[in-house]
Amino acid sequence: MSEQLKVALIGNPNTGKSTLFNDLTGLNQKVGNFPGVTVDKKTGNAKLPNGHSVEIIDLPGIYSLYAKSRDEQIAFEVLYDRKGKLRPDLVIVVADASNLKRNLLLYTQVADLNIPVILVLNMIDVAESNGLKIDINKLSNKLGIRVVAVNARQNKGVDELKQAIADATRVATQLRTIKVEELAPELIGEISEKFAVSSPYEALQLAHQHENLSSLSSEQSDLIESLEQKHSFHSSSNQAKETVARYNFINDLLFDCVKQDESAAGETFSNRIDKVLTHRFFGLIIFVLILFLVFQSIFTFAEYPMSFIETLFLDIEQGLAKILPDGVFTNLLINGVVAGLSGVLVFLPQIVILFFFISVLEDTGYMARVTFMMDKLMRKVGLNGKSVVPLISGVACAVPAIMATRTIESWKDRVITILVTPLMSCSARLPVYTLLISLVVPETKVLGFLSLQGLALLSMYLIGFFAAIGAAWVMKRIVRSRERGYFIMELPIYRMPRWSHIGLQMYEKAKTFVTEAGKVIIAVSVILWVLSTYGPSDSMKAIDTKYETLAKTTSNNAKLLEQEKSAEKLEASYAGILGRTIEPVIKPLGYDWKIGIALITSFAAREVFVGTMATIYSVEGEGDDLVSVRQKLASAKNPETGLPVFTVATAFSLMLFYAFAMQCVSTIAIVYRETKSIKWPLIQLTYMTVLAYVASLIAFQLLK
Amino acid sequence: MNLSELAVGDCGTILDFTDQEMSVKLMEMGCLPGEQVKLEQVAPLGDPIAITVAGYKLSLRKQEAATILLKK
The missing domain is CATH 3.40.50.300 (P-loop containing nucleotide triphosphate hydrolases)
Known part of the structure; x- marks a missing residue:
């Protein structure tokens, strides 16, 4: 042939x-x-x-x-x-x-x-x-x-x-x-x-x-x-x-x-299951319980593989630093590429677990019932029953969540779902919230058993969810569409999940996430590495000379000097200059130029915030060690006023900023790909930034 | 009467449609004049509804069901 x-x-x-x-x-x-x-x-x-x-x-x-x-x-x-x-x-x-x-x-x-x-x-x-x-x-x-x-x-x-x-x-x-x-x-x-x-x-x-x-x-x-x-x-x-x-x-x-054959007719097995799973009262309770199970699993089971991946990459970074000669290339490889890669892969366990559950729920036929039960509620706010899956997925990561909107036939409903999904609290926000909450919320118990810090974290998730719902409600009135939305959908019979099919689904989602989000995050990580490593050569040289002489003259610990030097270099770098440039804009939110640098570097991915704060405040030991970062931040003082930088007002203002702002280049890229137009990612970036700015401004001005 | 007025467990036969654009989609999904439908359940929040038609279960919103006229 x-x-x-x-x-x-x-x-x-x-x-x-x-x-x-x-x-x-x-x-x-x-x-x-x-x-x-x-x-x-x-x-x-x-x-x-x-x-x-x-x-x-x-x-x-x-x-x-x-x-x-x-x-x-x-x-x-x-x-x-x-x-x-x-x-x-x-x-x-x-x-x-x-x-x-x-x-x-x-x-x-x-x-x-x-x-x-x-x-x-x-x-x-x-x-x-x-x-x-x-x-x-x-x-x-x-x-x-x-x-x-x-x-x-x-x-x-x-x-x-x-x-x-x-x-x-x-x-x-x-x-x-x-x-x-x-x-x-x-x-x-x-x-x-x-x-x-x-x-x-x-x-x-x-x-x-x-x-x-x-x-x-x-x-x-x-x-x-x-x-x-x-x-x-x-x-x-x-x-x-x-x-x-x-x-x-x-x-x-x-x-x-x-x-x-008439004798076989009668109530089918599937119909009897439906009587329970979409029951007026139990139907919703079962759905909430399933959601709870899914989130619990994402956060508990993913913890071990995530910390394994983090340690693995730290080892790789240290190993590479030993093997490779000192120099720009090594520095780029370790702090740009490998760090970027680690930032992508660390979320993989959560995404795989999430898609395990979503695939099982879809494959058994239950997801169609969730859509059926939620449609009325979702429609009230301008969404569609089918928006539920993307919104749930958004808690792990907006990238696969936005890809999951493809099942929504109505273009308007789909666009609105895409626009609001990134407001759901994704896992990249978790390190930011954890750091800031541990900084300003005391470790006390409410009513004897509820942790106050846990409640603060929970409220951040709820804020994200309600912001998504509210934004959808507003957009329903703004986005124009000539087509009519339908909800004429088959409810397939319940079946046992096909495990090999689910395995394949998980593999495909993981692969898409790594390739789609990965290439963007790595590219942006490299750019940000350049911005934070290089600066005007005069000032960079001056710092080099200053620390060379210091190293000779003082008996100070060499390691400490090295940290102070990198902090000072970051200040003088292009990222530092940018941070100072935007300071007047972010000052009303309670941020100084150092936080400004972190806002810029975490534009690729939110979790970079923690690492950048560690560098700026020249944290000893491993950069990702949360306790040491926290201690440094807690003792940080504003040089002009002498007051602590991280007050309750600043921390909450920052958390709200991260809750609402589109600090994620991969999401922008995926929205562009899914909507085939530059218009929607731009609208999204604009509305989220404005929302973040206004919310943080109000929070800071009220709390300070 | 129309399909949205049917009580849970009740059957009816499709007579006609009031919305042509919608009827094309409904007919493709097996809702044809002369076909028997049974209202199986109503979603917990009162909308949409699920019917059995042409041997399978179909869900649709009440406003869509209202475009299907039944003879009883």
Whole structure:
């Protein structure tokens, strides 16, 4: 075979399409991007019984070829775009056998495009236990194609499917389902004359979707538009007519091929679970308990791997410092690159644990119920039931959380969710809060058992959550949108989680986080390293000479001198100059120029704040040792007034600043990528900075 | 009557739609004229609702359900 056969998998959501994709390709798969949209493009190779291998493309789960969101659009685009690299030679339609009627709608649409097709009836076990008897041979004869029954979860029928792929011809054999031409005879005729289409249905699809197809030029699109006006074509009434015709075909087909065993009917297991899990009262309590369990696990289980990663990187830094010769390069490597890398990887355990839970909840079908229960509440503030998952994920890290907004079909709801998610208290804020709280909140107990410091930390999380809700409420009134938000969503049946699938999900999320957040954080860490290492050469040289003479003349401890020197160098560096420049602006918030430096350096990632404070106040010992940083900060005095720098007012003002400000370059980058526009990250950066400034200003002025 | 007025556990048959744009989406999801629907549950906060239609469970908001007319 000169060219590898291309096979596309298409099907409704919740049909087990991705499990089947994994069964077919094993771990031999690649994740890439479709141009212009945010859906992941998954491709892989499958080995056939005849020794050939074929390329499998997993298309996004859709209910119909008429896309409801930009991401769904890609499915028709791939099937239509003849010149596209992905255009399949064969399409496998994956249908949920227990829910054939609705699943076959997509089949009839794909079949009418005249591409060779195989129908897979997945979840055949569920169909059987529901008392459905499907006559597969009859179905196959009536449709004119191979129909394969599969249980992807148990890898049953996959070999037969591979054989069917090997046997597939390059000519479409399926029988026509509905009389497409009758839907718009003249229009279909004219489009077919002017465009190279392989079927009347493709012509009709062009009429419906021409505005969204990137493979059509704008002249072509305008031409179709004018033809539509000439033949007074109404897209939505025509679609309604088509859907009714298709369901008539499906009803006739199923009447002949499927028998329902009435004795098996009755309340399903799934329905009984729903009675409890979405119960008016217990439903919400169970949800809160699950949330509690998830957060507890994130913070307790992640602690050990996190401290392991921190120690490991400290060892690497020290090891490198010993091996490599002193110099700019070594310094850049250790304090720029390795430090940046450590800042990324330290959050990995929390993210992996979070996505373990989210994947399990999604895979069992529970997440759909959370969406169902929360929709009303979320809608009140301008969000959507589906915003719940991103908001919860935001507690670990905004980067994967913002990627999780892809499931929200409504563009307005999705944008608002993206804009407010970074206000949720992510784990990078935790070191900042911990340091500042330990500095100003006494270690006393309230009511005998509640730690005051713990309560302060909890309030910071609540402040983040309520800020997100409030910001969404405001934006709901500002963001304009012509499209209507829908909440027409399938509640899939409850199933046991597929552990291998969950493992794969965790791996993919971890990988995306490391690559997406990693490259940005490392790049910015290097820039910030340059800013804080270099300064105007005169003043830098002066410091060098000063400490050289000091080292000769005084008997002071050499280590102490070294620390004072690096603190003074940081002051004189470009970062220090910047800190002094912004001092007038941040003074009303209670910050001096030293804090200004930390605000600048922690722009890459919030947790850098602690490390920078350690350097500025020339902390002895390891830079990340919280106790020593705290002692230094507590004794820091304002040279003009002689009063302590870190008062309750300053500390709370700083905490509020970190709660609201967009101190995270990775988030800005991911928002840019997900919204495909510079406008949204800019709006977000602006509103969050203003919010942070105003909140800190008020807090400081009230508390001082 | 329309679908949003159905009581939990009650059934009805879809007659027609009041909103064409919405009807396209609803029909794709299996809500067709002549199809029987059963109201399975109402979310804890009173909205959305979940129905059984075409052999599966579908959730939709009340305002969306109100565009589906039933004959009873």
